[in-house]
Amino acid sequence: MRQMVGVTLKSAGYEVLQACDGREALELAREQAAVDLVITDVNMPNMDGITLVRELRMLPHYRGVPLLVLTTEASVEKKLEGKAAGATGWVVKPFSPERLLATIARIVT
Amino acid sequence: MHAFDYNDAAQAIAASVTQIELAVREAQPAVEELGALIEAMAVGLAELRALGTGGSDSVVEEASRAVLENRLLQLEQHVRGSIVQLQFYDRLVQHLHHVGNYLDGAAEQLCNPRDGNADAWEGLRSVLRERLITDAQRELLDAMIPPPGRIQSTGVHALDEHAARGSIELF
Numbered sequence: 001m002r003q004m005v006g007v008t009l010k011s012a013g014y015e016v017l018q019a020c021d022g023r024e025a026l027e028l029a030r031e032q033a034a035v036d037l038v039i040t041d042v043n044m045p046n047m048d049g050i051t052l053v054r055e056l057r058m059l060p061h062y063r064g065v066p067l068l069v070l071t072t073e074a075s076v077e078k079k080l081e082g083k084a085a086g087a088t089g090w091v092v093k094p095f096s097p098e099r100l101l102a103t104i105a106r107i108v109t
Numbered sequence: 110m111h112a113f114d115y116n117d118a119a120q121a122i123a124a125s126v127t128q129i130e131l132a133v134r135e136a137q138p139a140v141e142e143l144g145a146l147i148e149a150m151a152v153g154l155a156e157l158r159a160l161g162t163g164g165s166d167s168v169v170e171e172a173s174r175a176v177l178e179n180r181l182l183q184l185e186q187h188v189r190g191s192i193v194q195l196q197f198y199d200r201l202v203q204h205l206h207h208v209g210n211y212l213d214g215a216a217e218q219l220c221n222p223r224d225g226n227a228d229a230w231e232g233l234r235s236v237l238r239e240r241l242i243t244d245a246q247r248e249l250l251d252a253m254i255p256p257p258g259r260i261q262s263t264g265v266h267a268l269d270e271h272a273a274r275g276s277i278e279l280f
Contacts, residue, residue: 001199004192004196007192011185072199072203072242073242074242074273074274079278088279088280089277089278089279089280090276090278090280091277092273092274092277093199093200093274093275094193094194094196094274094275095275096193096275097192097193098189099275099277100277103277103279107279
């Protein structure tokens with residue numbers, strides 16, 4: 001999945017930084033300047049996506065960064081959990097590359 | 110071992126087998142579509158290669174450029190289509206992971222039966238049902254192991270699932 005999102009973003013000219021799970025993503029976020037957008041899966045080893053969103057929102061330099069959650073979860077409850085954690089948007093798989101890129105163009109300034 | 114433990118265990122195993130079969134069936138259309146897209150991309154690449162070995166006549170070059178652009182656009186569409194279809198693997202892995210957890214729970218229940226045995230089996234079934242990600246998966250589980258009460262929300266789940274797949278919502 002990470003590969004497919006990376007291919008989609010790079011095809012549109014974005015520079016992509018990748019992490020293999022939520023814990024690695026959080027470490028990268030702590031060590032480096034904020035990125036313009038985070039896209040995270042929900043089901044990941046070591047740290048799930050919703051926990052990652054919650055942790056990122058506690059970092060001062062990530063308070064205003066758009067955080068998109070990419071998931072197979074279609075349930076309203078899970079979506080509300082993501083929203084409460086601080087997610088900017090909820091993308092239900094399978095995602096269409098065109099729609100994802102259009103959404104990113106809207107939210108990344 | 111009590112008689113109902115064998116029935117419950119047999120039901121759990123049979124239900125798991127059918128979920129695995131369904132997982133493979135649900136993945137099949139995406140795999141076929143991916144195969145077709147890859148084949149189309151290979152044909153497109155062959156045509157591009159043939160264009161590259163064409164003559165140097167300016168009219169031919171102009172026509173070749175138009176065809177080249179068209180082929181590149183088609184290839185781009187095929188790549189994007191492949192990205193959509195490849196995501197079946199993610200769903201397959203999740204589905205099988207949930208079934209695996211269910212079987213782990215069943216094995217644990219058989220080795221260490223708890224008080225309120227029937228409740229324990231129902232607990233395992235309901236956790237699996239909650240984690241299943243398509244209405245077809247939930248309906249199949251209900252058919253193999255009928256839930257104790259009437260499930261009112263199946264229709265709603267079906268609507269949620271079809272409406273939600275591929276959706277993007279900004280909060």
